[in-house]
Amino acid sequence: MKIAIFGVGLIGGSLALCFKGKPGITVVGHAHLPELLEPMVSRGVVDSATLSVEQAALDADFIFLCVPVGQLEHYLLLLSKLPLKQGCIISDVGSTKQSITTLAEKITWDGVYFIGGHPMAGSERSGITAASAVLFENAYYVLSPVAGVPEAVCQSLERLLQYTGAQIVRVEPGMHDDIVGAISHLPHIIAASLVNQVRRHNEENEFYRVLAAGGFRDITRIASSDPIVWRDILLSNRDVLLGLLQEWNEQIERFTRLLVERDGEGIADEFRAAGAFRSELPERRKGMITPLFDLYIDVPDTPGIIGQIATLLGDHRINLSNMQIIESREDVPGILRLSFRQEDNWEKAKKLLSEQSYHVVV
Numbered sequence: 001m002k003i004a005i006f007g008v009g010l011i012g013g014s015l016a017l018c019f020k021g022k023p024g025i026t027v028v029g030h031a032h033l034p035e036l037l038e039p040m041v042s043r044g045v046v047d048s049a050t051l052s053v054e055q056a057a058l059d060a061d062f063i064f065l066c067v068p069v070g071q072l073e074h075y076l077l078l079l080s081k082l083p084l085k086q087g088c089i090i091s092d093v094g095s096t097k098q099s100i101t102t103l104a105e106k107i108t109w110d111g112v113y114f115i116g117g118h119p120m121a122g123s124e125r126s127g128i129t130a131a132s133a134v135l136f137e138n139a140y141y142v143l144s145p146v147a148g149v150p151e152a153v154c155q156s157l158e159r160l161l162q163y164t165g166a167q168i169v170r171v172e173p174g175m176h177d178d179i180v181g182a183i184s185h186l187p188h189i190i191a192a193s194l195v196n197q198v199r200r201h202n203e204e205n206e207f208y209r210v211l212a213a214g215g216f217r218d219i220t221r222i223a224s225s226d227p228i229v230w231r232d233i234l235l236s237n238r239d240v241l242l243g244l245l246q247e248w249n250e251q252i253e254r255f256t257r258l259l260v261e262r263d264g265e266g267i268a269d270e271f272r273a274a275g276a277f278r279s280e281l282p283e284r285r286k287g288m289i290t291p292l293f294d295l296y297i298d299v300p301d302t303p304g305i306i307g308q309i310a311t312l313l314g315d316h317r318i319n320l321s322n323m324q325i326i327e328s329r330e331d332v333p334g335i336l337r338l339s340f341r342q343e344d345n346w347e348k349a350k351k352l353l354s355e356q357s358y359h360v361v362v
């Protein structure tokens with residue numbers, strides 16, 4: 001079975017890692033720039049790599065388009081003009097589903113099928129270096145089949161996607177875009193706006209940046225997402241987002257009124273309603289906005305201490321996602337925050353560091 005991946009970045013690379021080395025599967029990566037070919041192969045993400053759309057697509061059983069949303073249509077149109085293998089299934093991973101499925105429905109396919117897809121997991125990182133074979137484990141993976149695709153064809157894609165460890169759900173494109181607009185796209189706009197607001201204050205007073213360590217940094221993690229990927233997502237879901245931003249403005253106006261009127265009970269009611277609904281959100285399933293598992297440790301101010309901790313974790317094959325020295329507490333020797341993407345790595349690190357007599361706070 002030949003699987004072609006167009007755009008071997010965070011998502012394309014992660015899919016490739018899920019498939020590569022599985023019995024009977026060969027993974028070919030396509031890139032648009034020559035310098036991207038060698039790293040794909042040397043990192044062991046794909047079996048072979050090519051700049052040629054024709055070579056990548058030739059005889060492929062499955063083709064995954066994993067490029068930014070703004071490039072999806074270009075590649076789908078190119079593929080629609082190629083002599084693809086009979087029975088070939090083309091899918092994409094774009095964060096919006098309406099525009100690409102509308103285009104796919106207009107194309108006359110002959111023995112080739114398009115099924116829109118969206119693995120609802122990822123991160124603020126991008127590129128092949130961020131790819132991971134476990135990125136989609138326990139996440140939802142949305143499929144939006146184009147009308148007329150036989151059930152057996154959908155099931156064939158679903159069978160292949162079992163390698164991702166994700167739970168496959170079928171969602172109609174319009175409903176998909178409404179929901180992800182509210183739970184992912186609008187939060188990215190708000191995160192970027194919050195950070196930019198603080199950035200502007202910081203131009204006048206450097207202490208904003210210093211005190212923003214910790215909580216503010218956590219809730220705005222997604223503001224560090226790739227600008228091109230997010231430009232394309234937001235433009236593609238423009239109509240849904242314009243409606244959501246209108247609602248958002250009304251929500252902010254409500255808070256403004258409550259503050260102007262010093263309506264403490266009204267403010268508390270907003271938090272009560274939000275808290276009650278939030279407590280009903282599923283906790284353990286991986287959601288679209290992936291949480292990091294954090295540990296805090298007190299570290300003495302000695303040279304090389306950070307290297308020692310990183311080496312200790314590395315020697316025990318514990319995958320560290322991020323490390324940060326928290327600057328805001330000048331009264332203590334130093335607080336190091338260690339962030340893990342997987343809970344089991346967080347558990348192992350907690351145990352190991354405690355055994356090594358570090359003061360670990362969860």
Ligand SMILES: NC(=O)C1=CN([C@@H]2O[C@H](COP(=O)(O)OP(=O)(O)OC[C@H]3O[C@@H](n4cnc5c(N)ncnc54)[C@H](O)[C@@H]3O)[C@@H](O)[C@H]2O)C=CC1
Nearest residue numbers: 007008009010011032066067068069094095122123126127
């Ligand atoms: N970032 C995330 O967490 C998630 C992203 N997605 C979707 O996955 C797709 C890829 O996003 P990421 O993997 O995050 O981005 P990425 O930046 O890590 O990867 C994008 C890939 O597309 C290639 N590419 C960029 N411009 C291109 C062009 N003009 N022609 C051909 N190839 C080009 C890049 O070389 C790279 O290999 C997007 O459609 C995005 O909406 C879906 C789920 C999660």
Ligand SMILES: O=C(O)C(=O)Cc1ccc(O)cc1
Nearest residue numbers: 095121122123124288289290
């Ligand atoms: O950084 C995060 O946690 C995300 O929000 C990841 C993400 C980005 C885009 C998607 O379409 C789905 C998931």
